[in-house]
Amino acid sequence: MLDLKDHSPRGVIHRGWNANVEDYAIAGSWGLEGKVLVVADAVGGVYAYDGKSGIRIWMQHKVHAGGILALAVHPNGTTFATAGQDGRVLVWGVVEGQINQSIDVGTGWVEHLEWSPNGKWLAASCSRKVHAYSSSGVEVWQSDDHPSTVSAIEWSSAGELATACYGRVTFFDAPTGHPFQKLEWKGSLVSMALSPDGDVVACGSQDNSVHFWRRSTEQDSMMPGYPAKPAALAFDDTGTLLATGGGEAITVWSFRGDGPEGTRPGILDFHVQPVTKVSFAHHGMLLASTARDGAIVVWSLQKDGTGESIGTAMLADLGTELCWRPDGRKLAALDAQGGVTVWNIR
Amino acid sequence: MNTAQKIPVTILTGFLGSGKTTLLNRIMSEAHGKRIAVIENEYGEVGIDQALVINADEEIFEMSNGCICCTVRGDLIRVLGNLMKRRDKFDYVLVETTGLADPGPVAQTFFMDDEIHAEFSLDGIVTLVDAAHIEQQLGRSDESTEQIAFADVLVLNKTDLVKDKALDRLENRLRDMNRMAQVVRSERANIPVDTVLNLGAFDLDQVLKQRPTFLEPEYPFEWTGVYALDEGRFEISLDDGPDPSMSLVVMSEQNADDASLREGAEWCVRQYAESAVLIRPGEVVPAGIHVNLQLDSPGRKSFFLDIDEQTCVGLYAQHTAEEFDLHLANEKGQKVKQEAERVWVAQHEHDDEVGSISIEREGDVDSEKLNAWLGVLLRERGVDIFRMKGFISFKGESRRFVFQGVHMLVDGQPDRPWGDDPRRNQLVFIGRNLDEESMRQGFEACLI
Known part of the structure; x- marks a missing residue:
């Protein structure tokens, strides 16, 4: 069982630095190739920290009335965008913290935000619509209403955006906004992960299952039986493993060969509270997970989905976000009390 | 949490x-x-x-x-x-x-x-x-x-x-x-x-x-007045009211305390189940049987009550005294004061498909039997059960188990200890076309 009474990191996790933002730390990401960590909190504050020392470089309070909901760093690492309950998207410079653009998206909450992998487009979802903007903040297109509020967005390639909502995953052609593929399933899709080649779509559903589609064949299958809704999903960078958190255990499906259908998934047992986030390092089959109690575990995984814990640590409260530095040498974790913790991984 | x-x-x-x-x-x-x-x-x-x-x-x-x-x-x-x-x-x-x-x-x-x-x-x-x-x-x-x-x-x-x-x-x-x-x-x-x-x-x-009366039984009458009467003839007078007639049972030797009233009420329920004898204005109301006072003529109407020896009588009436301005007077025309008065939860037709069922029983419940019964009930009728709540006395459990539910979903946990309170169970269901009798029997079968 997890014994983290003294809260000191174990195994491959080593003490780095920590800081605090004003409220619930809701989103974060590394910028400038891992030199800077930007963090947003639930009351609308944005902070930038030096990646090595943890010294705060700049901060801005209450930039989104009602709070921030999403943050995404541009692939070039020098700009990032935030979105909030005020219906706006702001585009910032990482170094100085100046706001370069302010985009009015809609009257509802702007909940999801993603830059396309080539940095040409910024997608933002607001209520039932998704909007695409050019890198200079000009709206290129907006979708028709989805059947419900959009619950997740992700770029499947530089020219193709996927959205999830109640009952449907939709793929949009990036330059035109044409919805050219719809995958349907009667259920509330609460999370989504795409394999790096864009062929496999996995969605966690409110009915405690994970649903897969293979876009090339339009085959789909359902993995039921999770004790809670699988809100935490992540593919590794090779597209072999899909880690899913719904409950205390992490279930890892392997897409090797004909899998995962008909195969036995790897079960990672260590957490004693429901898992809130899972995140793969960019190489090396390392998975980080966090849970409602703030426990952090780093796992070393095999290609069949099995694995073992190789490091543990503890946050002050529920873990809200995990960000591997691009080189995999540092892991940043955010928590519900506003804690920002960065560890060295070795 | x-x-x-x-x-x-x-x-x-x-x-x-x-x-x-x-x-x-x-x-x-x-x-x-x-x-x-x-x-x-x-x-x-x-x-x-x-x-x-x-x-x-x-x-x-x-x-x-x-x-x-x-x-x-x-x-x-x-x-x-x-x-x-x-x-x-x-x-x-x-x-x-x-x-x-x-x-x-x-x-x-x-x-x-x-x-x-x-x-x-x-x-x-x-x-x-x-x-x-x-x-x-x-x-x-x-x-x-x-x-x-x-x-x-x-x-x-x-x-x-x-x-x-x-x-x-x-x-x-x-x-x-x-x-x-x-x-x-x-x-x-x-x-x-x-x-x-x-x-x-x-x-x-x-x-x-x-709503303290919520779990009370329903009676076919709405009101009881208790009067201490000497020997002689008394007049029951009524004004115009909401109905052209009113059912009544006069019960002699009626004490005014609550336990006696409840006892009298139970006895009167059986009388009310019998068909009523029609009594016209000016006629004598016999004690102990179900009568129906004819009230369709306009103005105040009088009926009579003959008392052989000093006693307390209870009037178990279909409507409250207020509705017909009911009074009891002696031969000199003096009004007789009430010793006690009680209003009952009146029985009436239930027109809507949606209704409430409450089950109240003393004793302990077998948890396995209850789970089995409730499981089947909710699976078969969950769609029609909108709300339920209540508490259960499980055998061997020192605390009350409280629960509530919506349709098929039930959520419960142990609550305060029973202590010296009598161990009992209360369940309330609100739903559409629920079969009260079979639910009652189903629950009773779970009692130890």
């Missing part, structure tokens, strides 16, 4: 025009010092600055298994999920639904979604009723019936637009449909805030405190 730490949520339902927004504004302006978040599905005019008001479209999420009991409200999961990230910023949540909202998915969201269940507790469902229009609405839509069936509090609003008698009839109809709910009347939703907030409505003790 401890229930006490959860953020309470009140759901306001009611048809368009029933006064939800007025009530909401009233709550917001009166709940000083409380930080309240409001989730609105209807774009009303909440004009209070300090409130955190979030507009969200109603999103009903059905599950792939097709079970209506698993249907939840996606908008609430999303908005509440985000609100709990700022839990120190507010301490109460109000959800105002659209007029046509089905309260089922709203309530089920608090059972079905683990994260919402962990952080929020459903404090109560408040349904506003437009007294002038509800009868038409009830005939036309299932939603209004279900909003009434789900309610913990029914606010009978706009009562100034309806005559008193019609209002009483309406209130009786609503109570028949949902005996669990507290009914409050108002003109412009001007009710005290504490009648709708912090109800702890899922706690049956609270319900009983508010």
Whole structure:
């Protein structure tokens, strides 16, 4: 069982630095190739920290009335965008913290935000619509209403955006906004992960299952039986493993060969509270997970989905976000009390 | 997580025009010092600055298994999920639904979604009723019936637009449909805030405190008056009233204490089951049998009562004395004072498909049998059971087990210790076309 009474990191996790933002730390990401960590909190504050020392470089309070909901760093690492309950998207410079653009998206909450992998487009979802903007903040297109509020967005390639909502995953052609593929399933899709080649779509559903589609064949299958809704999903960078958190255990499906259908998934047992986030390092089959109690575990995984814990640590409260530095040498974790913790991984 | 730490949520339902927004504004302006978040599905005019008001479209999420009991409200999961990230910023949540909202998915969201269940507790469902229009609405839509069936509090609003008698009839109809709910009347939703907030409505003790007669049996008569009489002839006089006749049983040797009254009532129930003897004005009323006083002639009417020796009599009447201005007088025409008076819960026809069933039994329950019975009941009838709550005395368990449920979903936990209290069970179900007798028998079979 997890014994983290003294809260000191174990195994491959080593003490780095920590800081605090004003409220619930809701989103974060590394910028400038891992030199800077930007963090947003639930009351609308944005902070930038030096990646090595943890010294705060700049901060801005209450930039989104009602709070921030999403943050995404541009692939070039020098700009990032935030979105909030005020219906706006702001585009910032990482170094100085100046706001370069302010985009009015809609009257509802702007909940999801993603830059396309080539940095040409910024997608933002607001209520039932998704909007695409050019890198200079000009709206290129907006979708028709989805059947419900959009619950997740992700770029499947530089020219193709996927959205999830109640009952449907939709793929949009990036330059035109044409919805050219719809995958349907009667259920509330609460999370989504795409394999790096864009062929496999996995969605966690409110009915405690994970649903897969293979876009090339339009085959789909359902993995039921999770004790809670699988809100935490992540593919590794090779597209072999899909880690899913719904409950205390992490279930890892392997897409090797004909899998995962008909195969036995790897079960990672260590957490004693429901898992809130899972995140793969960019190489090396390392998975980080966090849970409602703030426990952090780093796992070393095999290609069949099995694995073992190789490091543990503890946050002050529920873990809200995990960000591997691009080189995999540092892991940043955010928590519900506003804690920002960065560890060295070795 | 401890229930006490959860953020309470009140759901306001009611048809368009029933006064939800007025009530909401009233709550917001009166709940000083409380930080309240409001989730609105209807774009009303909440004009209070300090409130955190979030507009969200109603999103009903059905599950792939097709079970209506698993249907939840996606908008609430999303908005509440985000609100709990700022839990120190507010301490109460109000959800105002659209007029046509089905309260089922709203309530089920608090059972079905683990994260919402962990952080929020459903404090109560408040349904506003437009007294002038509800009868038409009830005939036309299932939603209004279900909003009434789900309610913990029914606010009978706009009562100034309806005559008193019609209002009483309406209130009786609503109570028949949902005996669990507290009914409050108002003109412009001007009710005290504490009648709708912090109800702890899922706690049956609270319900009983508010409506102590809720679990009482129904009787075929509404009123009993006890009179101490000497030997002689007495006159029972009645004025014009609501009906052309009234049933009555005169019971001699009736003591005035509550236990004796209940005993007398049980005996009179059997008399009432017999067919009545018609008594015309000026005739003598025989004691101990079911009679029907003929009251169709205009003006005051007199009947007579012959007493052989000094005694106390109880008049068990179909209507209250007030309704017919009933008096008892001696031969000199002097009114006889009542020794005691009691009003009973009157039996009446239940017209609506939706109704309430309460089961109350002493003793301990076998948990395996109860689970089996309830499992089958909810699987087969869950769709028609809107609400249930109650407490159970499980054998070998030192504490009361309290439970509540919506459709097929039941949630329960041990509550306070029994101590010296007599161990008993109370269950209340509100549903559509429920078979009271078979449910009662089903529960009784679970008793040890």
